[in-house]
Amino acid sequence: MKACLLVVVALVLFSSLGESKRRFSRFKDVSTRRVKSRDQTIPTPDEFFFANLVDHYSFVHPTQTYQMRYLVTDAYYLGKGYPIFFYAGNEGDIYSFYNNTGFMFTLASEFGALVVFAEHRYYGESLPFGNQSYTKENIGYLTSEQAMADYAVFISDYKAQKPELSESKVVVFGGSYGGMLASWLRMRYPNVFVGALAASAPIWQFEGQMPRGGEQFSEVATRDFLLSGPECPTGIRAGFEEIMIQAGRGQPGLDLLTEQFMLCSPLQSDQVYDLVSFLENGYVYMAMTDYPSASNFLQPMPAWPVDVSCQYWLHKKPTSPEELFTAMRLSVGVYYNYTGEAGSCFDINEDISSNLGDQAWNYQACTEMIMPVQTNGKTDMFLPAPWIYSDYVTYCQETFDVTPRPGWTDISFWGHQISAASNIIFSNGMLDPWRPGGVTYNISSSVTAIIIQHGAHHLDLRTPLPSDPLSVQMARSQETEIIRSWLE
Known part of the structure; x- marks a missing residue:
């Protein structure tokens, strides 16, 4: 999605012609480079902005806010007591995710849900400091923790301002990096989100978490x-x-x-x-x-x-x-x-030039999102390009004056110790290169893995079509019934 993730910057070192050269192979979800034409089966949303805190974790500047963009459609909403389906925006313009997540609208039609998409801070039009958002002084507020706090505060306030939504359960959706956020939102704010559908979410793609030899x-x-x-x-x-x-x-x-x-x-x-x-x-x-x-x-x-x-x-x-x-x-x-x-x-x-969205993601990849990707030229079809962490650190220090914290996700997002979580669906396609970093087996009776045999990157979130393989049709049916159980 830009989906899509997912997204990652992988620093690799090539040696050729007697000298070495650093290069970035940005194996990341890049659909948000531009807003594509919308699926005509998806309703046109209403666009709004919400004044969210720039820093949720400090009381030094308690009134400093920025305008977070969000989209809403009530085309399927049946009224009081019906759920809210919330998309946790990832690394790009929120319209790209809205236009490429048709399954949410299929589900909304079935469950009578209100649909809300929120834009990730520092992407699209949700820039805390306008065109100065990417300066050294201002970019430090770009973290997944701040973004998740944005979403939890926003949806809680949104419900509080609308009495008919006060009892509505909220299911969070996301694909790629958005899927990672969706799963983490359920873990961190189970009081706000009743469950999460995390599609193609490589939450174990981090330094030190990928299995050796896998x-x-x-x-x-x-x-x-x-x-x-x-x-x-x-x-x-x-x-x-x-x-x-x-x-x-x-x-x-x-x-x-x-x-x-x-x-x-x-x-x-x-x-x-x-x-x-x-x-x-x-x-x-x-x-x-x-x-x-x-x-x-x-x-x-x-x-x-x-x-x-x-x-x-x-x-x-x-x-x-x-x-x-x-x-x-x-x-x-x-x-x-x-x-x-x-x-x-x-x-x-x-393809390799930076734009604002790329700059923001590159910063995230130098702080929290340290997701190694390497090639060897033997078991893959690419030139050998090993992951060399020390070179990665050098790049991040020279480019953003920051040093990565590779172990932080283990602490902040639970690493592999997620058995205490509940009500999360992790879906992964066998054709998706990000699958090895995802959750591909059931953690518990309520943290479920769905494998889609003929599925690529979060195919299950896309608009259902007659040409879809049986494997994705079955996955969507399973996801629908699990979500139904959360809403009962």
Whole structure:
């Protein structure tokens, strides 16, 4: 979702041509870069702002507030006593989440619920200090704890101001990072939220919490392509390796890369890893959003985009660098330019340039959201890029003047010790690269894991369609009945 998460900045170190270069592979949910056209089955919301505290955990400036944006639709609301379905906004413009969470409206229709979406502080229009929100002096109020306090205070006040809602139970929803927030909101504020549906929520993707030797993000992404045919990840891996060979040839190799990948500007020697990151991100985002129907979620893509991408590799054995790069350009183009509307060349800086939303998430990834992603080039289809924590710390100190606290999530968000929690659904798709960091087994009778065999990143939250696999239809049915039990 920008969904989507989920979202993460992974610092990796590449060595090539006798020197090292840092690069960021932003395997994160990026749909909130832009607000996509809305599903016509989703009702148009009313937009409001709520004066929330800038700092919920200090009494030094008790009156300092900011305007938090939220959206409401009462299209399905049946009146007093009926529930509130609340979406915990994640890293981006709240309309992107509203427009891509159609299952909430299906549920609202069934349960007569009021639907509310709240925007995460420091994203969209919910900027505590306006265009000065990202300065060193002001960005320190950007934490998940502050955001969750925003939501708990807001929904409590909202109910208090509307007598007909005073007894309404609140179910919190979220996908990716929003799903993490949803689960944590139920843990931290069980008096406010009766239950949580946390879709594709990698709450165990943190430093020190991932099991050693377990399946990795990059391996799941690779397996998604492998399911379309072994030639696909084999060809992609060979393409990445050939890029580095050509980069080692100097200017002739750079010229060849510029020509074969149809880049908008000549590739420079210090941009080779930008090209690699651009290509990696395209393949990873296709794996994350490998949906069974055409979508406009991250980019306009066809149904089952991984299968479409792999058609350029199947039953073909490229025998030259030119043939390798042509197949790679066409296959990754399924993500970047499937409709042809993006133009006749690739701008590799477009995907990796920072915007305000990226800057905010990068800061969060340097403080609380330390979520390692690495590649090895053997069990995955990417170039080797190990997770090196010391380099990550250096980047965070140089960029934001902060030092990560990798153990904080264990303390603040319970780590693996969540058996005391209740009324949480953790759903994960087998096709989703974030699945290894999620809760994939039942913790208790009321903290339930649902595995969706043919599901990508929080597919279950999207608008139900006839083309949906049986596995996601069954997951939604199970989620519906669990939510029903919370509301009885």
